[in-house]
Amino acid sequence: MKNTIEVCFTPQSFQLYNREDKLVVIIDVLRATSCICTALHYEVGMILPVASVAEAREYQNRGFLVAAERQAQKVEGFDLGNSPYEYMNPALKGKIIVFTTTNGTQAIRAARDSHKIAIASFLNLSAICLWLLKQHHNIILLCAGWKDFFNMEDTLCAGAISEKLEHSGLFEVSGDSALAAKYLYQKSGADTYGFLSASSHFNRLLKLKLEKEIQYCLTPDSAPVVPVLEGKYLVRAV
Structure with a gap:
């Protein structure tokens, strides 16, 4: 019997x-999970994810x-902020970082x-x-979205994961959300950057002159690790 892949488009819907x-699996492409x-x-x-700025201030x-x-x-x-480039600093090696963002840490909390x-x-x-294939579990891909609204980039990433897992023969997509995410990814083709160029958060970051960060966050396999939550902390499983 195959394991199932479901996709939840927003944290608010997760309770359903x-x-x-x-x-x-939490996804916030631009930029929390990329960070x-x-x-x-x-x-x-x-990394210690917290939901609120007030809690972050206490830490x-x-x-x-x-x-x-x-x-x-x-x-x-x-x-620190939410730029992946900040976390490449060798001075941070071995450190514990408390982390709060608009969307990604809210999804983790949900x-x-x-x-x-x-x-x-x-x-x-x-x-x-590869890691998910070894877990032998049914999966929900939880997209962080933007303030509990659907967004394109997280759904596209969920679609990419869904397609790869389904292709293994060990998983099957379950529900219209997962099917839609997979179809969206298939429609995007090789040009993820171009496909997302009209999307809202893409353009929100462009206005902040963060084009280089967008390009980095859309580059597959640039940070081949698997973060997992152990207790309160995100640590590297692979």
Whole structure:
């Protein structure tokens, strides 16, 4: 019997899914899960995701290194923002970073009671698929979206994962959301950047002159790690 792949387009919809014994994969391509993959690839020790800026501030007051982003920009007064390039700094090797973002950490919070949580992006596309094939679990791909609205880039990544897992013969897509995500990915072809060029968050980041970051976040397998949640912390499983 094949394992199933479901896709949830927003954290707000996640409560509608049967989550019993499901492995949940969080996707926030632009940019939280891309940052997490990059950080662990560059040997940051652990990442502690928190939902609110207030909670992040409490950790900062206790001496923690804190990254905070809202509205696609770094929150004033914190150490780091939501740029993957910040996490390539060798000075962060082995550090614990408290991390809060507009969408990605909200999705992690929504899934917090799940059987197991992993992190995906285009940057770890092959690595996460290979890892999922070894888990022998039904999967929900949870897209972070933008403020509980559907977005294109997370759905596209969910479609890429769905297609690769289905192609293995060990998984089957379940439900129209997963089918739509897979079809969207197939429609995009090889030009992910061009396909997303009219999408809302893509253009939100372009207005902030973050084109280089968009290109990086859409580059498959640039950070081939598998972050998983162990207790409160995101750590590298692979």
